[in-house]
Amino acid sequence: xxxxxxxxxxxxxxxxxxxxxxxxxxxxxxxxxxxxxxxxxxxxxxxxxxxxxxxxxxxxxxxxxxxxxxxxxxxxxxxxxxxxxxxxxxxxxxxxxxxxxxxxxxxxxxxxxxxxxxxxxxxxxxxxxxxxxxxxxxxxxxxxxxxxxxxxxxxxxxxxxxxxxxxxxxxxxxxxxxxxxxxxxxxxxxxxxxxxxxxxxxxxxxxxxxxxxxxxxxxxxxxxxxxxxxxxxxxxxxxxxxxxxxxxxxxxxxxxxxxxxxxxxxxxxxxxxxxx
Numbered sequence: 691x692x693x694x695x696x697x698x699x700x701x702x703x704x705x706x707x708x709x710x711x712x713x714x715x716x717x718x719x720x721x722x723x724x725x726x727x728x729x730x731x732x733x734x735x736x737x738x739x740x741x742x743x744x745x746x747x748x749x750x751x752x753x754x755x756x757x758x759x760x761x762x763x764x765x766x767x768x769x770x771x772x773x774x775x776x777x778x779x780x781x782x783x784x785x786x787x788x789x790x791x792x793x794x795x796x797x798x799x800x801x802x803x804x805x806x807x808x809x810x811x812x813x814x815x816x817x818x819x820x821x822x823x824x825x826x827x828x829x830x831x832x833x834x835x836x837x838x839x840x841x842x843x844x845x846x847x848x849x850x851x852x853x854x855x856x857x858x859x860x861x862x863x864x865x866x867x868x869x870x871x872x873x874x875x876x877x878x879x880x881x882x883x884x885x886x887x888x889x890x891x892x893x894x895x896x897x898x899x900x901x902x903x904x905x906x907x908x909x910x911x912x913x914x915x916x917x918x919x920x921x922x923x924x925x926x927x928x929x930x931x932x933x934x935x936x937x938x939x940x941x942x943x944x945x946x947x948x949x950x951x952x953x954x955x956x957x958x959x960x961x962x963x964x965x966x
Contacts, residue, residue, distance in 0.1 A: 691721060691828055692722075693719065693966050694965045695718070695964045695965075696717065696743065697717050698716040698717060698727075698731070698735075698740050698743070699712060699714045699715055699735050700715060700960045700962075702936075704959040704960055704961035706742070709743070709960045709961055710735040710739060711735065711959075713761050715756075715938075716729045716730050717877060717906065718747070719866070721829070725749055727750060727753045727754070728754045728877055729755060729756050729879050730753065730755075730766045730769055731762070732760060733765040733766075733803075734764075736768065737772055747769060747772070750776075751777055752778075753776050753779070754779045754780070754866060755780040756865065756866075756878070757784065757864065757882060758780070758783065758786055759800055760799075761800075762880070763803070764802075766778070766814070770809065777814075777816075777817055778809075778816050779818075781834060782820055782862070786801065788800045788849075788858060789801075789848070789854070791849050791853075795854075797854070819831075821834075822891070828869045829868055830866070830892075831864055832867060834863075834864065835883035835887050835891050837859075837887055841916065842885070843914070844884070845909065845912040863880065863883045865881060865888050869898055870966045872931075873898060874892055874898050875905065876888065876892060876903070877905050878904065878906035878908060879906060880937065880938050881907060881909050882909055885921055889928060901928045902966065903931065903964060905958055906937065906958065908921075908943070910947075911939055911940015911942070922946070930954060932964065933955050934956040934958040935947060935955075935956075935958060944957065
């Protein structure tokens with residue numbers, strides 16, 4: 691079985707003319723005769739970029755949501771309006787209230803911008819689970835990722851309430867794991883659960899030790915310098931051959947990863963494609 695991952699939404703664009711960038715992430719995964727959409731971006735660029743790249747989003751009836759933030763779920767409504775009913779695979783906590791509380795005290799809602807009822811009326815059906823599960827040939831969702839490492843502490847600015855009293859640990863964060871002949875391929879939304887935590891769970895549950903590629907957001911742009919150093923150290927132990935980062939990885943962290951892993955590093959901008 692061969693797999694093709696194409697980045698449809700990201701903060702920046704690659705060399706393909708006519709594509710647009712936005713703060714968000716979405717990827718189209720094609721395999722055999724099937725396909726699925728992983729995340730949907732904010733909603734301004736998904737349909738446009740897919741058409742520009744010749745990717746027919748109507749050919750798949752499944753959407754995976756990595757977690758319930760607006761920059762990964764905002765394209766779900768325009769997708770349903772354009773292509774009709776879709777099955778949405780997500781964690782049960784995907785509709786939770788989410789806020790970023792700034793140092794100034796300003797609170798910004800960052801959760802999924804649509805209610806479940808509105809999406810149901812547009813043809814969405816929800817398959818919600820917090821467990822590791824197989825969703826296709828060689829395709830797995832991590833479900834809720836145990837937080838085992840001591841250095842992956844996440845983003846301290848995220849809360850479940852407007853006043854910043856209850857920290858949001860993003861329990862719904864999940865990633866897509868693909869088992870290939872070359873090893874594991876991990877497709878990440880933001881990886882709030884931590885890159886090392888996610889890789890370790892994928893290895894344990896699939897029984898595959900080799901990690902061929904990591905693609906997507908790593909949230910290192912919002913992490914401490916100490917976490918970045920520890921993550922780099924952990925990555926050396928996995929021996930991966932492709933590190934294709936984007937979205938919330940951040941410029942400084944991406945530049946550092948490029949220096950540390952010059953042969954493996956690839957900027958996964960809009961238009962980037964990985965075939966395995």
